Amino acid sequence: MAKKGQTFKTYTEGFKREVVRLKLEEKWSYKQLREHFGIKSDAQIANWVKKVRNGESFDDQRGHWNKKNFNSLEEENAYLKAQVEYLKKRNPNLHGKEWS
Numbered sequence: 001m002a003k004k005g006q007t008f009k010t011y012t013e014g015f016k017r018e019v020v021r022l023k024l025e026e027k028w029s030y031k032q033l034r035e036h037f038g039i040k041s042d043a044q045i046a047n048w049v050k051k052v053r054n055g056e057s058f059d060d061q062r063g064h065w066n067k068k069n070f071n072s073l074e075e076e077n078a079y080l081k082a083q084v085e086y087l088k089k090r091n092p093n094l095h096g097k098e099w100s
Contacts, residue, residue: 009040013058019045020052 002008019037022028023045030042039045051058070076 016048016058017052020048023049024052 015037019033019039023030023033028036030045033039033045034042048058050056068076068079070079
């Protein structure tokens, strides 16, 4: 979990692709890549390699985990109402009922 005030380093797509190329084609070790480029963890590099192997994009998905595309405002409104109703059923406190 991120700590309050913690900042994260961001990398360009070109940078990520070069790191992955060196890993896959030039057979650089994780340690070599970390030390040469100042990357903090093997897991970050492994994630980039996995994305390339799976043909996935490097687009940052943070904050977009549940983004939906709607054809109209009415459709979006119905979806949001259904979410609210679901939450009300899961937690009666959300719609004003007091604990006894």
